Amino acid sequence: MNRPSDGDLSIDTVLRNTYKVLSILGRGGMGSVYLAQHLRLPGKQVAVKVLRGGDHLTAEIFARFRREAEIASRLGHPNIVEVLDYDTLEDGTPFLVLEFLRGESLQSRLERGRLPLHDVYSFTRQMGSALQAAHGAGIVHRDLKPANVFLVPTDSGGVVGERLKLLDFGISKVLDSGTVQTQEAMLIGTPQYMSPEQAQGRNREIDARTDIxxxxxxxxxxxxxxxxxxxxxxxxxxxxxxxEPAAPLAPLCPEAPAHAIAAVDKALSKRIEDRYPDIASFVEDLTGSPLHTLSPAAGSHSGQPRHTGSPSGIALPSEGPPSLSNTLAPGSGRKGPDTGREGFEDTMAPGSSGSMGIVPPAAPVGFAAGGTGQMGLVQPAGFAAGGTGQMGLAQPASPRAAPLMDPPGLDPTLISQQAPALPPPVAP
Known part of the structure; x- marks a missing residue:
């Protein structure tokens, strides 16, 4: 394998006798993403996400990287990023192989303005379907944001539409295990989309309502x-x-019906117990129609189930911090320590030996293996190209230096600092 001193892979490098590197799609502080060709499947292109080597790569970061692969592959939902493969380079550096997508992020779409209600409802239902599967398996994403939502143009049955893909489960919290105490006061997530419990570092309180x-x-x-x-x-x-509450929604979206405005207001409640108990309840109140699923209803994980006859309801995970994955850093020769930092250690069920502590859901009845991988993106005709921080940008006709960026799927969205002491609001 030809790997230059800067850590990037050379063009035409072949990984594990399977993936030939064609170009670099993006580069961040923690690694790079490449467009590659599958050598035994002519015409199949994939995105390969490789961690950058160095002393900064701790066992926690390796655990996060592996968790992204294992969660996506276990859930197997058409609205969740599909990881096709996980392996290591000859020097022990891990890499993920994901489907090469064509489309744009929701973040890029929002840069062009607010969306019509029919798109809001469609995207919310698809996002809700993905989260329903994750929550039913005891997984809380914890870093939902427009940059982690990808829109793929589709043409099915002569109807052109868009399929939403939920990306980057790398810092997700896996519940229903209890071997390591969670470290409080660590901020994990993206500030604009954090819940109040996340913003205050109350990580033991995080559950599915945090994603809501x-x-x-x-x-x-x-x-x-x-x-x-x-x-x-x-x-x-x-x-x-x-x-502080968000600015009133009605004046900013006058065409929205009262039930939709009320649903968003409830989802944004400061107190976790005032929010919806599950994602299906939110989607139904927002859109006016239940969130159906082909998979059996998940077993109850919460004391606040929504009792309905519809298969759309999910149960909330219960609390309980699991332990650190036994993913090894290259050359470590030992298991990564239990660091107690939530967001990285919540990977293993007690007594596990290499796979994460995910409660496997019942086998889906009708989910086809739909996939994605935010990494390789090509702007299709009709989408305005814009630098959004996504990993894959449209490749120009003439070669040029790869953009320097920190795509959301590479670097942990973790603010490594103690939660600041917040002063009480000053009365006007």
Whole structure:
């Protein structure tokens, strides 16, 4: 394998006698993503995501990288990124192989303004379907944001549409295990879309309703074209998330019916117990129709189940911090330590030996193996090209240097600092 001193793979490098590197799609502080060709399947292109070597790669980062592969492959949902393969280079550096997608991120779409309600409903239902599968398996995403939602143009039965893919389960929390105590006061997520419990570092309280808050933020932004809690510095955003309500939705989206506005308001409740108990409840109230699924209803994980006759309801995971994956850093020769940092250690069920502590859901009845991988993206005709921080950009006709960027699927979205002490709101 020809690997230059900067850690990048050379063009025409062949990985494990299977994937030939064609070009680099993006580069970040933690690694790079490449367009590659499958040598035994002519015409099949994939995206290969490789961690960058160095002393900064801890056992936690390797665990996160492996978790992204294992969660996506276990869930096997058509609205969740599909990881096709996981392996290591000759020097022990791990890499993921994902489907090469053509489309754009929701973040890129929102840069052009707010969305019509029919798109808001369609994208919300697809996102809700993905989260219903994840939550039913005891997995909380914890980093939902427009950059982790990808839109793929489809043509099925003569009807042109878009399929949504949910990306990057790398910092997700796996529940229903209890061997390592969770470290509090570590902020994990993206400030604009954090729930109040995340923003205050109350990580033991995180469950499926944390994702509901983030999804409420995304729906609000799709309906209005502006983030629910604005922009600015980390401290400012955290203060607004914890103490201040979002601007009233009705004036910003006058065509929205009352039931949709009420649904978003409830999803954005500051107190976790005031939000919807499950994602299906939110989607039904927002769109006016139940969220159906082909898979059997998940077993109950929460004391707040939604009792309905519809198969669309999911049960919430219960709390319980699992242990660190035994993913090894290259040359370590030992298991990664249990560090106690939530977001990386929540990977293993007690007594496991290499696979994550995910409660396998019942086998899906009708999910076809749909896949994605945010990594390799090509802007199709009709989509405005724009730098969105996504890993794959449209490849130009003439070669040029790969963009320097930190795509969301490469670097952990983790603010490694103690949660700031927030002052109480000042009375006007």
């Amino acid at each position: 808050f983030a999804m409420g933020c995304i729906v609000y932004e799709m309906m209005t074209g502006t983030p629910a809690f604005g922009a600015g510095g980390i401290a400012q955003m955290i203060f607004r998330v914890v103490y």
